Amino acid sequence: MNRAFIKWMLALAVVILIIQTGAFAQGVFARKEQIVYSGDPIDPDAMKLGAWGGGSCEESSQNAYGGSRSIKVTPKDLYSGGRIDFLKPLDLSKSFAEDDGYMQIITKFWGAQVGYDALTVGLGAAGSTDMYGGVYQSRQVRRVRVVLFFEGGQSTEVQMDLSGFKLQEDGWMVVSFPLAALKSELGLPDYKLERLAIAGDGSEAFHVGEIATIRDSTPIIPGGGESKEVARNYPIAFQAFCRAGATPVKYSWDFDNTDGIQEQAAGDLAYHTFTKAGNFQVTLTVSDVFGIKKPATATVEVKVNE
Secondary structure, eight states: OOHHHHHHHHHTOEEEOOOOOHHHHHSSOSOEEEEEEOSSOOOTTTEEEEEETTOEEEEESSSOSSSSOEEEEEOSBTTBEEEEEEEEEEEOHHHHHSTTEEEEEEEEEHHHHHOTTHHHHTTSSEEEEOTTSOEEEEOOOOEEEEEEEETTSOEEEEEEEGGGSOBOTTSOEEEEEETHHHHHHHOOSOOEEEEEEEEESSOOOEEEEEEEEEEOOOOOEEOOOOOEEEETTSEEEEEOOEEOTTOOEEEEEESOGGGOOOOSEESSEEEEEOOSOEEEEEEEEEEETTSOSOOEEEEEEEEEEO
């Protein structure tokens, strides 16, 4: 085999920062506080589903998570999806009072199950079947919007990019957000939830298997990989993982710390070509998307040969 080809293949070896995220390694986080939706058949005296904007929302026996049912939401955009009305408001005051309180929504997205970018490159959307058996194209959901409506008419919302969360092996995704990031906007004496609305920036239907409030104080802990030796002028892939509990995180890469730590690449997977021989320290910075938890860094030493 050609030596240059072998050198190229070795240079493409992935440099892995080993510690996995809590969402990827554990699935659902510990210290569950209060169940908002369990996945059991809906009690019509306690809860009602309905459309929000031009979307739709219905109970489904497909894609059940912990119970025997799920909630199927079909959005049109970030302002059209489904809603859950609580006939007796849920008192979430305790969860809002905790600095480490989160709301956790366990979801399943069709596009995420088959490969997040595969359909974007190919069809540009997920294929679905209409009532006549024809196939139409629905846009993948890449961002979700959750709006909480409280007793007294107050409301607050959060939008989340799904790239900040990990897809589990069973196809479910744990989407969560800190309640502390919302309560400062409201300043209510108590937080009694009357309605929860959820939508997405696409038109593909998705399923909600469970909604709960949890507590999570897991710090962001990235792990450093072993020192690597690579060839000059060949691209190297860096794959990042970290332990962060329920927190959605973002990744920032710096490939040479001699001129200070800057963002030269973003995302959990980054590529870089070292054009000079020498010893380099690659720095990964992992940050909380909501800014609640303290950022953390990990480094890996890279020796670049001529």
